[in-house]
Amino acid sequence: MNKKLLLPTLLLFTSSFAFAQDKKIIDNIVKEVNENSQLEKLAHELLDVVGPRLVGSPQMKQANDWAVKKYSDWGISAKNQEWGKWRGWERGVTHIDLVSPRLRTLEGTQLAWSPSTNGKPINAEAIVLPAITDSVSFQKWLPNVKGKLVLISMNQISGRPEKNWEEFATKDLFEKYKKEKAEAAKAWAEGIAKTGLNAKNLALAIENAGAAGIIINNWSQGFGVDKIFGANTTKIPTVDLSVEDYGLVYRLAVNGNKPVLKIEAESKEHGVVPTFNTIAEIKGKQKPKEYVMLSAHFDSWDGASGATDNGSGTIMMMEAMRILKKFYPNPKRTILVGHWGSEEQGLNGSRAFVEDNPEIVKNLQALFNQDNGTGRVVNIGGQGFAKSKDYITRWLAAVPDTIKNQIKTSFPGMPGAGGSDFASFVAAGALGYSLSSTSWDYGTYTWHTNRDSYDKLVFDEIRSNVILAAIMVYMACEDPEKTSTEKATDLPVNERTGKPVTWPEPRKATREGGL
Structure with a gap:
């Protein structure tokens, strides 16, 4: 064979072989x-x-x-x-009940790395973090948390996702809801900022003041769904309640109904x-x-x-x-x-x-x-x-x-x-x-x-x-x-x-x- 023709022929053969191999493997x-x-x-x-x-x-x-x-x-x-x-750390059973003014088993769970309730349930009144005007007023209020379960998240105006509002509300009603929601979120964030503490230090301050536990709601803006991250507390449990049950406990607290919760939060530390x-x-x-x-x-x-x-x-x-x-x-x-x-x-x-x-x-x-x-x-x-x-x-x-x-x-x-x-x-x-x-x-x-x-x-x-x-x-x-x-x-x-x-x-x- 002419040597000048050999190399192109070999390259063509090699290319055809590679293509066939590729096709076989990809098909498989x-x-x-x-x-x-x-x-x-x-x-x-x-x-x-x-x-x-x-x-x-x-x-x-x-x-x-x-x-x-x-x-x-x-x-x-x-x-x-x-x-x-x-x-x-190993998660254990979480069980949360409203026991007064009525009975209801609540949907919620402890956050990752939350301290446990040490084998016996907490029975305590739930109170709400009030509107804060400045760090001085926050420090004056802080002794009120002793022995209490403290709700430290904003209560949502509605537990319906925005998509649901957009689909069923009138345009004016939807715009009104969005405006009220944004204003409420801004006011809540400003109130937290006025404590002078970030989220972690706020939880630690409440813990150090003798609270029995911390309750949050980290709603993910969808039906039935919350974000579950880690606890900031080191001695008392932190639990997340669903948007529905957080709202229930929140309303009972702010309306003077003195809600009492029973919380069992088991977990294990493994060093x-x-x-x-x-x-x-x-x-x-x-x-x-x-x-x-x-x-x-x-x-x-x-x-x-x-x-x-x-x-x-x-x-x-x-x-x-x-x-x-x-x-x-x-x-x-x-x-x-x-x-x-x-x-x-x-x-x-x-x-x-x-x-x-x-x-x-x-x-x-x-x-x-x-x-x-x-x-x-x-x-x-x-x-x-x-x-x-x-x-x-x-x-x-x-x-x-x-x-x-x-x-x-x-x-x-x-x-x-x-x-x-x-x-x-x-x-x-x-x-x-x-x-x-x-x-x-x-x-x-x-x-x-x-x-x-x-x-x-x-x-x-x-x-x-x-x-x-x-x-x-x-x-x-x-x-x-x-x-x-x-x-x-x-x-x-x-x-x-x-x-x-x-x-x-x-x-x-x-x-x-x-x-």
Whole structure:
């Protein structure tokens, strides 16, 4: 054969072979997701059996161990990597009753890290934080809290979401409601500010003045849904009541009906406990020291089960790893997945990983993170990297049209400074991409709420995301090029400051927390 013809012929053959391999593996990925999905089983085991995964809780460690065992069952190497220590705390039963002037079992729960009632219920009158004119008047009032349960949140004008008002009220009535709501919120915030204390110090001042407990309502502006975060008290319990029951107790108190509540709030302190990231690996055969990563935080707040924040991202990445191991067991580059701890307290697990694994970060081909609910991925930005468009566009081309046609891309995009764990890698100059999903009312109904449970997952949407993630990882692994971490010079203008966006600085992980 003519030598001049040999090279083009070989290149054509190699290209055809690669295309056929790509098609076979991609077809297998799609078929496996559609015909043999393990998502429902994974979700049940993680969300129903293990439950929420508050950093430092026994359930968080149980989840870490469950994931390692699950990966082992699939023939994937996995381990828990200790990155820090946290206050160990375990939620117990919460039971709250109105016992006077009538009987009613109230809907509510203790906040994370709330002190317990030490095995015996509190029976006490509930009082309301009054309108505060200045810090002096607040200090004069403070002795009134001794032996009382103190309501320190604003009472909502209405427990109906704004969407409900907008749908059914007249235009004038809706505008009137919005104005009254805004004025009430402003007045309440100004009153709190006049105490001279922030939220944490307000709770501590009431606790130190001898209160029996603190009651709040952190309504999430939807029917039946509250945000459940952490307690600021150190000796007395803090509980959140639903907007309906908080309003009931509030009205009884301000109208002189002297409501008495019975509260049982069990919890256990476990001292200082180690906390972990769970890392799994499929070793690369040709370029084992180059890495493609899947990423999702494993921890959650514990008002419900942590289903969409971020059980959905967790099971998505686990399922993608299972399928890649089955149909792509010998990747060109090493595939890693990071299930991060303590994302909710400041991206601590992923920040620690970035600090502790500079060689992986330096040789990272790409990372794909998912963490905003159960919906299909609809946005991928370039995170401010100059060449992102080349890679993302090339990798997305292999994704089925029904999935990729729903995705909006933006390049070079803006480097993420926070929000989720991809930002830990972006700050270090590594290609960390966020697979951003459609809402499904995430912000109101499931993000950090008491309603973030298994039944809120939309499995068909997660299945689409598994296909997307698995194919993107496969394409990034097989890409003949090593990706570039060159930063774009034409970053967008920050709308708030009017100045060009600056690259985020790496921030250190909090290695000891809650103490």
